[in-house]
Amino acid sequence: MSDKTWRKRALVVAAGVGVSAVVLSGCTSPGGTDSEEAAPEVVDTQIILAETNETTSFNPATPQSNLDINGKLWYATHETFAYINDDMEAVPNESFGTMEKVSDDPLTVQYTLSDTAKWSDGTPVTTDDLLLGWASGSGYFDDATVDEEGTVLSGTQYFTIAGSTSGLSDTEFPEVSEDKKSLTLVYDTPYVDWNLQWLFDQDGNPLPMHIVAEKAGVTTEEFIEAMQSTPRGDPAAPVEPNATIKAVADTWNTAFDVTSLPDDETLYLSNGPFIVDSWEPTQSMTLKINEAYEGERDPAYSTLVFRFVGDSQAQVTALQNGEVDIINPQAGGDTLQLLESIEGIQILTGPQLSYDHVDLSHRGEWADPAVREAFMKIIPRQQIVDTVVKPINPDAEVLNSQTYVTSQTDPYEKTIQTNGSDAYAEVDVEGAKALLAGRTPTARILYNINNPNRVAAFEAIQATATEAGFVVEDIGREDWSAQLESDIYDVSIFGWISPGVGNEDIPQIFASDGGSNFTGVNVPEIDELAAQIQTMTEEADVEEARIKVDQLLFEDYYGLPIFQSPGVEAHTDRISGVTFMANQTGPIWNFWEWTAEDAAAE
Template sequence: MHIKGRKARYTVSAVALAGVAALALSACTTSGSTSGSTAATGGTVTVAVVNDLTSLNSQTPQGNLDTNGQVGYLNGSYGTGFQYIDNNFKIVHDDKFGKYEKTSDDPLTVKYTLNKNDKWSDGQPITADDLVLGWAIASGYYDSATLDDEGKVTSGTQYFSIAGSTAGVDATAFPTVGDDNTSITLKYSTPYVDWELVNPIAQPAHIVAKKAGLSSAADLTKLLKGLPKGDKSSPAAPDATLKKAADFVNTGYDITAFPTDKDLLVSSGPFYVSAWTPGQSITMSKNKYYDGGLKPNVDKIVFRIIPDANAQVTALQNGEVDIINPQASADTLTALKATSAKVLTGDQVSYDHLDLNFGSTVFQDPKVREAFLKTIPRQQILDSIVTPVNPKAEVLNSQIWLPSQDDYAASVKQNGSDKYNKVDIEGAKALLAGATPSVRILYNTNNPNRVDEFQAIQASAAKAGIKVEDAGSPDWSTLLPGGNYDASLFGWISPGAGTTQIPQLFSSAGGGNYNRYQGTNDLAIKTQTTLDTDELVKLEQQIDKQTFADGYGLPLFQLPGVFGVNARVDGVKYMGNQNGPFWNFWEWSVKSSSK
């Protein structure tokens, strides 16, 4: 395992497309860590999380939730495999799982070679067939679909549905398989800025093949190799077997109870899901076949579902959980500091935001969009939620950058966000010219911060004659892709590296483009092939400016982060990305006297 020098330039962020770091739906960076001389093995670590499990595939639009992604991080279906991102937002290669290297710049060519001992948790070998499937999911190679403004297929076929974007990986040809079926080589027809984040490990090919009616992973590769690249201008009839395989990957991992079908639990990572009681806990046990570099000390990791921050602190104090990562508030910090727990704090690469649904009837009129956004009391929301935790926090005025990042200030000067610096009720009334529109807002009713945001917006908008209706739900994350609302309040949390988040959000085919925004499609796609840093910043600034001009929505604030860790667990270090405290699970240990 070795560290590469590449680091995040900027961040925003629900989770990732197959194999490429992307944004995930989420429930001052100072670094801190718990440390100790004991490196005991065995035992169980229990971690409190806000959201429950909804899918064992976090890389679909409906599965793109922080808890799903953290489970995926532990079982190898997201964020681990050939590499991971450390808490300095550097890309770390795990050469014990497999090596990858750029073998040519022109054309860009990258070779991935698996460790010969890599196995799935059911004992089956991990092979190039698995890498070919991961590539097929990430690249959209076989898609021939034309989409309308609402993202619906009007002609052709879309096979795999991903939370991120195919931009970048879509410039690859069918992989070259070699080294006795343990390697693939990807050749790009255009440059790709985030090639080093491509991680072609997703679902097990032998399981996907079985669900599609094939006898082996090799048969699935043979099918994929024999099918032509999708052509929007002349779409072929859908291949029934590939469609069946894709449908399984897209929805077959969505669960409401612990699966009776054990095929869904097969893992390539250090852990696999061994139990789940919905609404209460998820248990992950060590995968005895795992042979990568992230071998854990502990035998089990248990997720306890505790949405309320104060209840998390109480559970930590009572010894019911070992680690908490609640939404930070002044009350939470005060309560935590009154315990004996280690408190780790820092910024998150995460932000709350209000998005307008461009598929909604009420927001077809740009004047209504602007009027509604003029009523959003962003400073009031910041002061009530964030300022008590971070007095230096400020309203977020960019859709691309966070305040601590180098290019933030320059973009804010040019992006037109100053139009919404203050609540302007009279300006909103003038734009509405007597109209009294209704706006239905989707948000998480189990999240106190989102409830507060909704109520503040509802009260302010009413002053301009806008009726804000409550479309909140505890099932908000599964409702986001459906678009049955006018606006949404939620958070993005980022992996902290790369640029693939931009087409994920701001291109028409982006898996995170839940609000059906079309205004920056070409610019967003172009960011993936722009290697010149200055030119890339210019593209990002154009996107930032265009989204404000179009009334895309409003960023609210960057989220502060806090971990609480009790004394029985060593090795936890602060991390501000979507993996939170789980990011270095292999370094955790339970003190031998307290297993």
């Protein structure tokens, strides 16, 4: 369904950019599984889930691997301290471990691992693994200075992450217990999302330290010793890189990117309910019950299959033919109408915490604000909404904010009154021509050629852009996401989807040093707000900051949001327990609560 995800944002995004919303003050405990309950009887059957994208990595935290499918695979095969339910609440997962705020001044949080947390090779999950996650997510050792395009000019950037280092970057070197069961973080400044650390696939969550170290040619002990003896990085005074930390970081950054199932099983160890069993490239990936798992999220079926089906209509056909059990398509056109004609299925709908958008490069010819403004004037957003979204949601409207979506009613209505979006309510070809003043800039447009909604958006934009004088080059491709950090395009069409909690979309996407700042946007006031928003404890202050960022993005001619994505899920009557999930996890959010008829009934 969605294509890219952002790290801890609050409300939104699906194949494009991200948004954030409310702040969680602490973990709550609705739902979940009673630890005293017996594990469910496992039925020897499979549940097949259709997914738009194909797996590209077993480490979803890097910029090149920040795809929704990689995060979903991580979610099914890994545990952490909590998970997000369909009410956007953080539910503690004490079978993995506990987190406790032990002090407000300074903010101090202790994480304690359970005795049952372990990797599928039998190795316990310890603070060694958490230290690796902290090192990757904090940027603690970095002393790099980078230019507007993200090129390192001096110093060293060790781990490259898709998200922001906000939060973890303000912690001291962690305190670790002798038994390697507890790790304590002390924050230099207050951090509003402290309770969301280590909750998401990109949020400093660890890969197995013993495996990463081995692949890097060092021992776990050597890596920890190197970390303990290396001070916090200072870009103003860069030093020679630590060879051991660099070797581990280089391995973490790239060694887990894959195009087929590796012969080396250690590259896809699991500490969660499922483990990868097989992979047929371009077709499907099969997960089996992880026999080493001792946590509380025990599935009641033996096999989970991701079937890679990019086209939404093809997903509907596969559901109708019984080839898949659950679909979560990038809904468009007649998707809902087709589903309503099928007997024996359940349909779930609702607004997704996601939105589609058009982003503009701030480099080269496009560094000229007049070029970006001219292009924004010719994006036919209403036409795209009418074509793509209204067949599913007749009440759909053009999205006019980069920091809130339409379902966030109150703050959304406030921001669109002041952010300047009204200047782009209608296509203005003549206004674009006036800005270009006879120039004919090249617009290389990147999008996912396997997503019908993106194809429709491209075709609509191509027509009006050409009329205004832009020379449009179609560089749509299957590997579009891997190109977002490249310089092969000037315009990108995609979307972000959010977990529904937290406030990290601003620093991750819109700060000049954000891990997902693909456009090169560099507005000092946004950088200041991105830093401040992480220390705000009042929702009114967060809202004010987000509204200001929204205004600054329009003033900088960042690009335009198009629409909040409609969500459609459907499953056969053979499956029970599926509920609509608006965030990036989709229906898989409670996979351990699903039940299915046995194989004989299939």
